Amino acid sequence: ETGVTQTPRHLVMGMTNKKSLKCEQHLGHNAMYWYKQSAKKPLELMFVYSLEERVENNSVPSRFSPECPNSSHLFLHLHTLQPEDSALYLCASSPDTGTVSYGYTFGSGTRLTVV
Amino acid sequence: GESVGLHLPTLSVQEGDNSIINCAYSNSASDYFIWYKQESGKGPQFIIDIRSNMDKRQGQRVTVLLNKTVKHLSLQIAATQPGDSAVYFCAGEGPGRRALTFGSGTRLQVQP
Numbered sequence: 001e002t003g004v005t006q007t008p009r010h011l012v013m014g015m016t017n018k019k020s021l022k023c024e025q026h027l028g029h030n031a032m033y034w035y036k037q038s039a040k041k042p043l044e045l046m047f048v049y050s051l052e053e054r055v056e057n058n059s060v061p062s063r064f065s066p067e068c069p070n071s072s073h074l075f076l077h078l079h080t081l082q083p084e085d086s087a088l089y090l091c092a093s094s095p096d097t098g099t100v101s102y103g104y105t106f107g108s109g110t111r112l113t114v115v
Numbered sequence: 116g117e118s119v120g121l122h123l124p125t126l127s128v129q130e131g132d133n134s135i136i137n138c139a140y141s142n143s144a145s146d147y148f149i150w151y152k153q154e155s156g157k158g159p160q161f162i163i164d165i166r167s168n169m170d171k172r173q174g175q176r177v178t179v180l181l182n183k184t185v186k187h188l189s190l191q192i193a194a195t196q197p198g199d200s201a202v203y204f205c206a207g208e209g210p211g212r213r214a215l216t217f218g219s220g221t222r223l224q225v226q227p
Contacts, residue, residue, distance in 0.1 A: 042204075042219040045214050090158050103164065107158050
């Protein structure tokens with residue numbers, strides 16, 4: 001375990017379903033991130049939270065809705081997704097944002113399949 | 116903005132040989148770089164990082180080289196082992212950016 005836990009590990013959902021991905025970290029980090037990893041493509045930044053405040057939304061469709069109730073938990077709420085949204089969704093945390101030198105700690109990801 | 120990319124999608128090496136994985140970046144203002152390793156079914160794991168005021172940094176069996184003139188960095192793995200088989204990503208961060216930008220990855224295959 002890296003200290004960042006994502007649940008569920010796998011999720012299959014229909015295009016009309018509503019589901020949520022959960023991320024939890026107990027590293028004392030102040031920043032949390034959602035990335036999307038599709039096959040043969042770079043990791044795509046989706047959202048950045050710093051101290052529970054969303055500081056970056058990287059032009060993500062509104063069918064993805066993040067929530068950060070506290071600095072230890074991050075959710076990604078999903079509704080009316082498309083098949084092309086199938087991917088590995090990775091959560092990461094870091095001590096802070098906007099710092100020259102820091103490192104991310106990643107979770108193992110949620111493998112999402114939209115049918 | 117920043118973009119990072121890798122030269123080769125797949126690199127195959129013999130066990131015991133040295134591996135070199137390359138990465139190019141576009142933003143000359145980028146001042147921090149990280150290499151990550153991602154094994155199947157896992158999230159990326161930190162390997163080594165380097166700041167722009169350095170040319171070289173060494174870890175255990177790994178070395179990162181940074182050439183700011185041509186905006187290129189490389190990851191060298193000494194005496195490559197089967198456990199090194201994974202996808203390797205470089206990532207960069209520039210001033211004012213709030214998050215890392217990742218390249219598309221190179222798959223390292225270690226042949227016994």
